[in-house]
Amino acid sequence: MKRLITAASTAVLVLAASPAAAEDANLARNLVANCANCHGTNGKAVPNAGMATLAGQPKEGLVQRMNEFRSGARPATVMHQIAKGYSDAQIDLIAGYLAAQK
Amino acid sequence: MFNRRDFLKAAGATGFSAGVVTLGGCASGSSKAKGHVVVVGGGYGGATAAKYLRMWSNGSVDVTLIERNTEFTSCPISNLVIAGEKTLADITVSYEGLRKWGVRVIHDDVVGIDAAKRSIRLAKQGELSYDRAVLSPGIEFLWDQVPGLKTAEAQAKILHAWKAGPQTVALRKQLESMKDGGVYALCVPKAPYRCPPGPYERASMIAHYFKAHKPKSKVLILDANPDVTSKKGLFVKAWSELYKGMVEYRPNSELRDVDAASRTAILEFDKVKADVLNVVPPHRAGNVVTQSGAKLANNRWAEVDWLSLESVNAKGIHILGDSTLSAPLMPKSGFMANQHGKVAAAAILNLLAGEAPSPEPMMSNTCYSFVDAKHVIHVASVHKYDAEKKTMVTVPGSGGVSAERSALEASFAVGWAKNIWADMLT
Numbered sequence: 001m002k003r004l005i006t007a008a009s010t011a012v013l014v015l016a017a018s019p020a021a022a023e024d025a026n027l028a029r030n031l032v033a034n035c036a037n038c039h040g041t042n043g044k045a046v047p048n049a050g051m052a053t054l055a056g057q058p059k060e061g062l063v064q065r066m067n068e069f070r071s072g073a074r075p076a077t078v079m080h081q082i083a084k085g086y087s088d089a090q091i092d093l094i095a096g097y098l099a100a101q102k
Numbered sequence: 103m104f105n106r107r108d109f110l111k112a113a114g115a116t117g118f119s120a121g122v123v124t125l126g127g128c129a130s131g132s133s134k135a136k137g138h139v140v141v142v143g144g145g146y147g148g149a150t151a152a153k154y155l156r157m158w159s160n161g162s163v164d165v166t167l168i169e170r171n172t173e174f175t176s177c178p179i180s181n182l183v184i185a186g187e188k189t190l191a192d193i194t195v196s197y198e199g200l201r202k203w204g205v206r207v208i209h210d211d212v213v214g215i216d217a218a219k220r221s222i223r224l225a226k227q228g229e230l231s232y233d234r235a236v237l238s239p240g241i242e243f244l245w246d247q248v249p250g251l252k253t254a255e256a257q258a259k260i261l262h263a264w265k266a267g268p269q270t271v272a273l274r275k276q277l278e279s280m281k282d283g284g285v286y287a288l289c290v291p292k293a294p295y296r297c298p299p300g301p302y303e304r305a306s307m308i309a310h311y312f313k314a315h316k317p318k319s320k321v322l323i324l325d326a327n328p329d330v331t332s333k334k335g336l337f338v339k340a341w342s343e344l345y346k347g348m349v350e351y352r353p354n355s356e357l358r359d360v361d362a363a364s365r366t367a368i369l370e371f372d373k374v375k376a377d378v379l380n381v382v383p384p385h386r387a388g389n390v391v392t393q394s395g396a397k398l399a400n401n402r403w404a405e406v407d408w409l410s411l412e413s414v415n416a417k418g419i420h421i422l423g424d425s426t427l428s429a430p431l432m433p434k435s436g437f438m439a440n441q442h443g444k445v446a447a448a449a450i451l452n453l454l455a456g457e458a459p460s461p462e463p464m465m466s467n468t469c470y471s472f473v474d475a476k477h478v479i480h481v482a483s484v485h486k487y488d489a490e491k492k493t494m495v496t497v498p499g500s501g502g503v504s505a506e507r508s509a510l511e512a513s514f515a516v517g518w519a520k521n522i523w524a525d526m527l528t
Contacts, residue, residue: 024460026158026448033154033444034466034484036525037437038518041157046524050517077504077511078468078482085466085484085500 028097031090035098043098055101062095135159135454137233140222142212142390144169144197146436147422148238149526150443151450156203159451166206166230168222171267173197174527177297178436178470179519180266184274185307187475193266193519199528212239215394217416234450236411237396237404238422238439239388240265241296248360248383256362264296264382276378277308283318284377289357289367291384292326294403296424296434299332299481301325301382303471306337309345310474321349324367324374326356332433333471333481333503340473340507357381387425394419403427408487408494410449410459411442420446429494432485433467440526441465463487465494470515478511479504 024030032042035054039045043054054062068074069083086094139155141148144167152167174195182188197207211225215235222230243262245252251260263273277286286308290301305323312319330337330351341349359368365379386392386402396404396413404421406413408429411420423439432438442465449459468482483501485494504511 024462027460027462029158030444030448030460031464033448034441034464036444037440037466037522038468038514040521041525046517046520049520050513051521077508077514078480081482081500081502082466082468082484085486085497086464090464 028093031086031094032097035094042101044101054098057099059095059099062098063091066091066095134456135163135451137454138164138166138231139234139236139450139454140230140232141165141167141236141238142215142222143238143240143388143423144171144174144200144207145238145240145423145439146522146526147439147443148236149174149197149200150440151236151238151420151422151447152200152205153203153526154444154447155450156205158447161204163451163454164206165204166208166232167197167200168208168210168212168224168230169197170209170211172209174523175266175270176436176519176523177264177266177300179516180263180270181300181304181307182472182475183266183270184263184277184304185311185475186274186278187307190267190271195523195527197527199524202528212390215390215419217395217419220418232418233454234418234420236420236422236443236446236450237388237391237394237425238443239390239425241385241424242388242392243383243385245383248357248381250360250362250368251381251383253362256360260360260362260365260379260381262382263380264300264385273378273380277311280316280319280377282316284316285320285322285375286312286378286380287322287324287367287374287376289355289379289381290323290325290327290331291382292356293331294428294434295382295385297469298433298435299337299469299471302330302332302337303473304380305349306340306345306471306473307475309341309349312348313345319348321345322374322376323349323351324355324357324369325351325353328353332469333479336479336504336507337471337473340477340479344474357383385424387421391421391425396421399427408445408492409461409463410453411446412449420450422446429485431483431496432465432494433469433481433483435467435469437467437469437522438465440522441467443526461487461489463494468518470511470518472512472515473507476509476512477507478509478515479507480511480515 045051045053066083069079141152155165176193179193214223261273263269309321367374396416413419422442424434445463465485470480481503484497488495
């Protein structure tokens with residue numbers, strides 16, 4: 001009986017995991033590539049070119065800034081328009097990947 | 103015949119190995135990918151794809167880039183060279199940075215591609231076999247639609263300057279030699295064309311030059327389109343506030359032909375003689391794309407699967423940038439081509455590792471345009487994959503244009519250029 005339950009719960013786990021398997025294992029990396037055109041590869045901006053370096057910034061701060069761009073709380077020329085293109089989950093992934101950059 | 107083994111040999115002979123440079127990015131996932139990718143065209147799309155294939159695979163995928171020119175010259179910012187605000191050197195970047203990533207850069211012309219044999223033939227350096235090919239050749243002009251410009255002589259006199267390089271400098275010289283009180287006329291083709299705001303930026307920057315140096319001169323925009331194609335309100339405002347009486351905009355002015363000798367644009371109901379006539383002919387995907395057997399829309403643009411940028415019919419061939427049949431509201435821009443290059447690189451690495459491409463690619467775009475030397479306007483958009491429509495669509499509520507022209511955005515435009523050049527080439 002115990003064996004059956006284990007087998008059943010494994011099946012549930014497999015079922016729960018399968019939609020995730022169809023998703024993008026490199027999603028955070030790929031999303032950050034959207035930022036690189038202005039903010040440098042992996043968020044490492046060209047020095048003294050007037051663009052913010054995002055690599056290595058604390059994740060919470062990056063998420064907060066994006067949220068402020070989206071709400072309009074933080075004035076911007078273009079980032080308020082770009083930030084609205086990404087979901088909370090995407091912003092979380094982007095911020096996490098950038099924060100982990102050395 | 104240049105195959106994978108030859109690639110490794112050649113790479114070894116030039117001191118290349120994965121250990122030569124520090125390869126960034128994370129070591130998981132894509133490093134399972136193995137194979138040889140040949141990229142044709144080292145512009146915004148191709149150079150980006152080449153670098154990201156090397157970076158994201160941690161050097162496990164061999165990449166050869168075929169590029170005719172020995173240096174990269176940027177179309178974005180080239181209107182500032184035409185206006186005398188920048189030099190060609192300011193918009194030129196070496197391919198050495200890509201070599202440091204382990205990309206084998208070959209300067210040659212592609213004369214043929216055989217999708218079935220997975221082989222690319224070069225003009226001088228033989229044949230290359232590939233596991234996947236990336237074609238990012240930019241545009242080819244449809245000279246048939248402007249018969250008077252078919253000869254090399256006519257093309258040397260009536261410039262397009264829509265591919266940055268010698269033509270950029272030549273147009274600058276024509277403007278410098280023009281007498282004060284002359285007319286500069288720019289013929290804009292029907293959309294879709296490369297760089298939607300580009301013609302209006304060029305008109306603005308040439309007016310900026312005239313205002314300071316040849317104030318009696320005139321800028322005439324002969325637009326085949328029914329209206330200004332991009333950032334209309336901001337451009338029209340700049341023309342009336344900065345260049346009153348100097349810039350004239352004529353919609354629905356499709357070019358039928360050109361008399362090169364007299365520098366005359368022949369329209370349906372009118373003939374316009376100019377002192378400097380600048381014609382951007384209608385264009386299509388680059389030759390390597392149209393010759394590859396890839397399915398084209400209207401005989402002009404390649405239809406791609408937006409999950410991978412792979413041709414809808416020519417398997418193993420990925421097509422980037424201006425050559426693609428653009429998704430709705432997606433401009434033919436350098437920024438966009440760079441984003442195509444990254445989505446294609448990620449998809450190719452998955453495919454070479456035996457995995458499906460990401461089902462949820464995202465792309466963004468920002469096009470900055472100078473309206474004078476110190477003021478800039480933008481249009482921005484964010485694009486996501488729509489599985490039902492099987493294309494990229496803009497994310498509702500995102501994107502937009504500048505509230506007003508500003509000096510702050512001029513600094514961002516220059517900062518953007520420096521960063522995107524580094525993102526693709528170093």
